[in-house]
Amino acid sequence: MRTLEQLVRPNVWKLEPYSCARNEFSGEKAQVFLDANENPYNKPLNRYPDPLQLELKKKIAKVKNVPEGNIFLGNGSDEAIDLVYRVFCRPGLDNVVAIEPTYGMYKVCADINDVEYRKVLLNSNFDVDAEKMLASCDKNTKAIWLCSPNNPTGNNLDYKAVETILHKFDGIVVVDEAYSDFSSKPSFRERLPEFQNMIVLNTFSKAWGCAAIRLGMAFANEQIIELFNKVKYPYNINTLTQMQAMGAIEERYDVEGWVRLLLQERSHMIEAFNLLPCCEKVYPTDANFFLARMTDAQTIYNYLKEKGIIVRNRTRVTLCDNCLRITIGTKGENTELLAALRQYE
Numbered sequence: 001m002r003t004l005e006q007l008v009r010p011n012v013w014k015l016e017p018y019s020c021a022r023n024e025f026s027g028e029k030a031q032v033f034l035d036a037n038e039n040p041y042n043k044p045l046n047r048y049p050d051p052l053q054l055e056l057k058k059k060i061a062k063v064k065n066v067p068e069g070n071i072f073l074g075n076g077s078d079e080a081i082d083l084v085y086r087v088f089c090r091p092g093l094d095n096v097v098a099i100e101p102t103y104g105m106y107k108v109c110a111d112i113n114d115v116e117y118r119k120v121l122l123n124s125n126f127d128v129d130a131e132k133m134l135a136s137c138d139k140n141t142k143a144i145w146l147c148s149p150n151n152p153t154g155n156n157l158d159y160k161a162v163e164t165i166l167h168k169f170d171g172i173v174v175v176d177e178a179y180s181d182f183s184s185k186p187s188f189r190e191r192l193p194e195f196q197n198m199i200v201l202n203t204f205s206k207a208w209g210c211a212a213i214r215l216g217m218a219f220a221n222e223q224i225i226e227l228f229n230k231v232k233y234p235y236n237i238n239t240l241t242q243m244q245a246m247g248a249i250e251e252r253y254d255v256e257g258w259v260r261l262l263l264q265e266r267s268h269m270i271e272a273f274n275l276l277p278c279c280e281k282v283y284p285t286d287a288n289f290f291l292a293r294m295t296d297a298q299t300i301y302n303y304l305k306e307k308g309i310i311v312r313n314r315t316r317v318t319l320c321d322n323c324l325r326i327t328i329g330t331k332g333e334n335t336e337l338l339a340a341l342r343q344y345e
């Protein structure tokens with residue numbers, strides 16, 4: 001492993017972060033707040049939110065079994081993805097290596113930050129070849145992007161291959177586990193203490209049913225979390241989002257119940273798709289969606305759109321010729337999709 005100092009952009013390493021009023025005073029007992037030029041009326045929204053979201057992190061720490069100091073919260077996972085570039089990658093000089101196909105935001109953020117993005121094709125089972133990934137790295141490779149279960153393919157990456165990359169790569173390895181709640185495989189989050197170079201991403205947008213509040217989580221060693229905190233916008237998670245997330249955790253939103261239901265629906269859907277004349281193949285999935293190779297993805301996509309049913313057309317994605325990505329909906333929604341496809345000639 002290169003040292004963190006060797007990996008971090010020099011300007012970020014020596015950055016003196018903005019110190020907001022709420023950072024400078026974090027005592028418990030004060031009642032009179034005349035430090036932040038807020039309006040004293042319109043409680044509770046008149047106050048700036050906690051910049052480090054400590055109360056919320058305490059609750060997330062329990063749910064995810066990760067110490068608070070190892071948690072970063074972002075405005076969606078997208079913020080954490082962008083921060084990987086802003087913290088580690090010198091524009092125009094450094095590069096990252098990623099599996100292909102995968103989630104589109106890794107490349108968009110690379111392009112925005114002017115960082116070279118190297119794609120390494122998955123094999124025909126949509127699995128990752130650790131040696132091929134490592135062979136694509138050079139001294140300016142700062143991060144490797146892995147996504148498991150992967151989007152849009154749906155499958156978990158081979159556990160041993162991810163382990164090999166974590167052991168052998170001397171930079172940052174991001175494991176995006178946005179869909180891990182739907183998978184029966186163990187999460188790499190559990191192995192945080194073992195890998196100082198690992199960042200695991202989770203989100204409230206999928207199994208937790210809270211895409212609207214924009215709350216993503218990154219789990220990593222404390223030094224990496226401190227760097228993220230230094231670079232992020234001071235008040236990146238607004239009060240409404242923090243309150244809503246705490247409510248979701250306290251009320252123990254029935255995440256497990258939802259997941260169980262969606263997995264049942266998923267097996268029904270896969271069975272039904274396998275019987276459709278317009279479906280050629282359903283790929284194995286560990287997520288709340290599946291990828292299906294169709295006879296003609298574009299025409300079927302348009303046909304469904306006409307009927308007010310939107311699926312994700314992935315036919316132009318590498319290795320996904322004629323593929324549609326289908327999210328598992330409610331029983332009613334799934335039935336509607338199947339009925340439409342049964343009528344399709």
Ligand SMILES: *Cc1c(COP(=O)(O)O)cnc(C)c1O
Pocket residue numbers: 075076077078079103147151176178202203204205206211215216
């Ligand atoms: C949906 C998804 C996310 C979630 O992004 P948010 O910004 O947290 O909503 C992250 N990673 C992958 C691979 C996804 O598919």
